[in-house]
Amino acid sequence: MLKVSDIHAGYGRVEVLKGVSLEASHGEVVCLLGANGAGKSTLLRVISGLIAPAKGSVAFLGQEITRKRPDDIVRAGISHVPEGRQIFFTLTVQQNLLLGAYAHGCKRAELDKLYQSVFDLFPILKERFAGKAGSLSGGEQQMLAIARGLMSRPKLLLLDEPSLGLAPLLVQNIFSIVKDLRAAGIPILLVEQNVAAALKIADRAYIMETGRIVTDGNAAALLGDDEIRKRYLGM
Amino acid sequence: MNEFSTLVQFFFSGLTSGSVYALIAVSLVIVYKVSLLICFAQGEFFVIGALTMVTLTSKGLPMPLAFACSVLISAAVGALVERFLIRPIRDASVGSLIVMTIAISLALRGLALLIWGKESKILPPFSAGKPIGVFGATLQPQVLWIIGITILVLLVIWLFFEKTTMGVAMRACAENRLGASLMGISTEKAAFLSWAWGSGIGALAGMAVAPLLFMQYSSGVMPMVKGFIAMSVGGLASIVGAVVAGYLLGVVEAYTIGLISSQFSDTIVFTLLIIVLIFKPSGLFGATRSREV
Numbered sequence: 001m002l003k004v005s006d007i008h009a010g011y012g013r014v015e016v017l018k019g020v021s022l023e024a025s026h027g028e029v030v031c032l033l034g035a036n037g038a039g040k041s042t043l044l045r046v047i048s049g050l051i052a053p054a055k056g057s058v059a060f061l062g063q064e065i066t067r068k069r070p071d072d073i074v075r076a077g078i079s080h081v082p083e084g085r086q087i088f089f090t091l092t093v094q095q096n097l098l099l100g101a102y103a104h105g106c107k108r109a110e111l112d113k114l115y116q117s118v119f120d121l122f123p124i125l126k127e128r129f130a131g132k133a134g135s136l137s138g139g140e141q142q143m144l145a146i147a148r149g150l151m152s153r154p155k156l157l158l159l160d161e162p163s164l165g166l167a168p169l170l171v172q173n174i175f176s177i178v179k180d181l182r183a184a185g186i187p188i189l190l191v192e193q194n195v196a197a198a199l200k201i202a203d204r205a206y207i208m209e210t211g212r213i214v215t216d217g218n219a220a221a222l223l224g225d226d227e228i229r230k231r232y233l234g235m
Numbered sequence: 236m237n238e239f240s241t242l243v244q245f246f247f248s249g250l251t252s253g254s255v256y257a258l259i260a261v262s263l264v265i266v267y268k269v270s271l272l273i274c275f276a277q278g279e280f281f282v283i284g285a286l287t288m289v290t291l292t293s294k295g296l297p298m299p300l301a302f303a304c305s306v307l308i309s310a311a312v313g314a315l316v317e318r319f320l321i322r323p324i325r326d327a328s329v330g331s332l333i334v335m336t337i338a339i340s341l342a343l344r345g346l347a348l349l350i351w352g353k354e355s356k357i358l359p360p361f362s363a364g365k366p367i368g369v370f371g372a373t374l375q376p377q378v379l380w381i382i383g384i385t386i387l388v389l390l391v392i393w394l395f396f397e398k399t400t401m402g403v404a405m406r407a408c409a410e411n412r413l414g415a416s417l418m419g420i421s422t423e424k425a426a427f428l429s430w431a432w433g434s435g436i437g438a439l440a441g442m443a444v445a446p447l448l449f450m451q452y453s454s455g456v457m458p459m460v461k462g463f464i465a466m467s468v469g470g471l472a473s474i475v476g477a478v479v480a481g482y483l484l485g486v487v488e489a490y491t492i493g494l495i496s497s498q499f500s501d502t503i504v505f506t507l508l509i510i511v512l513i514f515k516p517s518g519l520f521g522a523t524r525s526r527e528v
Contacts, residue, residue, distance in 0.1 A: 071419030086414035103419030
């Protein structure tokens with residue numbers, strides 16, 4: 001479904017990605033692990049069209065999407081829930097969600113249906129609907145970020161560090177939502193620092209180090225691998 | 236006129252210039268919020284709006300039609316300026332961008348000189364009618380037009396930025412470019428529209444006040460400076476702040492002219508500005524912004 005081939009990309013002269021390839025198939029949660037600065041977020045930005053790669057290609061559903069504009073990529077069916085949430089604090093929850101559907105230019109009736117479908121996943125957003133996003137708690141903000149990403153009815157969700165800065169209970173909450181989404185048939189490319197938790201819900205995982213994929217494989221197998229446990233889980 | 240009616244009279248003139256400053260300040264804020272750029276050519280749109288309307292009405296176009304056309308023409312000029320002069324150097328330093336808007340200001344002023352010549356023009360008032368007496372002071376009907384237009388403009392701005400998807404998307408761009416890009420919102424389109432709005436509103440200010448002034452190609456300089464002051468005192472990025480500061484500036488200035496000295500009014504007003512900025516550098520309504528992650 002998603003096929004990233006030999007991507008080289010960076011900021012200015014600094015090359016962050018040095019030939020990254022990965023794939024995600026229908027119905028799976030693929031986890032991208034690695035230390036800070038390994039290039040995980042940069043890869044997501046290349047996929048969602050925020051950064052043009054110097055070399056390599058990205059294909060989605062058999063269609064070449066390399067160097068397309070972000071709005072075209074959203075319309076193609078990829079939704080990127082970025083690191084740090086990047087929700088609009090001065091706008092209301094409703095306005096944030098509205099913009100999630102912006103690329104599709106939705107009609108009123110359609111929007112109401114979409115709102116309803118995100119309320120089913122995140123009932124708290126229904127209560128906070130008219131309030132400012134800035135007044136939400138950290139966990140609620142993360143839910144809003146994911147919900148906003150779902151408003152474009154994605155065929156693939158890119159989730160960047162959804163558990164960052166959240167209390168353990170909320171982290172569990174977010175991970176159970178990831179499971180729900182997977183059950184609903186939305187494949188997810190998940191970037192996480194919380195390696196143990198991520199490997200538990202993922203089907204497969206890639207491990208990145210300084211701009212390259214160094215290991216990949218079945219998530220359960222990686223979780224059982226002594227070397228991986230030692231390096232990434234401290235066990 | 237007794238003392239009280241004199242004070243009322245000054246208040247009316249304060250409201251008049253305050254409306255102009257408020258509108259220009261708001262037009263600056265809209266451009267600034269979306270493209271983080273202070274457009275020093277705003278005074279020229281004030282002039283272009285007014286002089287276009289003078290030309291259109293003198294050609295026999297009915298007032299309402301001339302009014303609408305002048306706003307649209309000015310907005311189009313602003314949008315074109317953004318598209319062809321600002322966008323190509325989008326990623327340049329703030330300094331270069333400011334120099335660019337100053338250059339645009341001078342170029343547009345030259346263009347206005349070329350089109351309308353040196354002599355001052357006067358626009359007929361929007362409606363006939365005798366001045367109205369209020370507490371012994373006289374109120375020109377045009378002043379009511381100016382205040383009415385200002386209120387209407389603010390209402391339309393509020394509706395656009397609160398109720399329409401495009402308006403909400405422009406606010407999103409102003410607040411968080413990365414987040415907005417990920418929603419598929421084009422930051423370029425938002426900047427383009429913000430210039431159209433800004434120059435349209437600047438033009439409206441000029442058109443509304445033109446019947447009370449002699450308008451010529453260089454008449455935009457002082458209103459631009461005052462609008463910029465109102466913007467700064469209002470906190471740079473706050474529409475409400477810009478409106479309040481605009482009216483405050485207009486009224487303070489009117490009383491300074493009337494009660495202290497017309498010669499030194501600008502000096503006094505600017506001194507007050509310096510005092511405000513020393514004690515409140517972020518302006519009266521400037522929120523101390525904390526970026527949450």
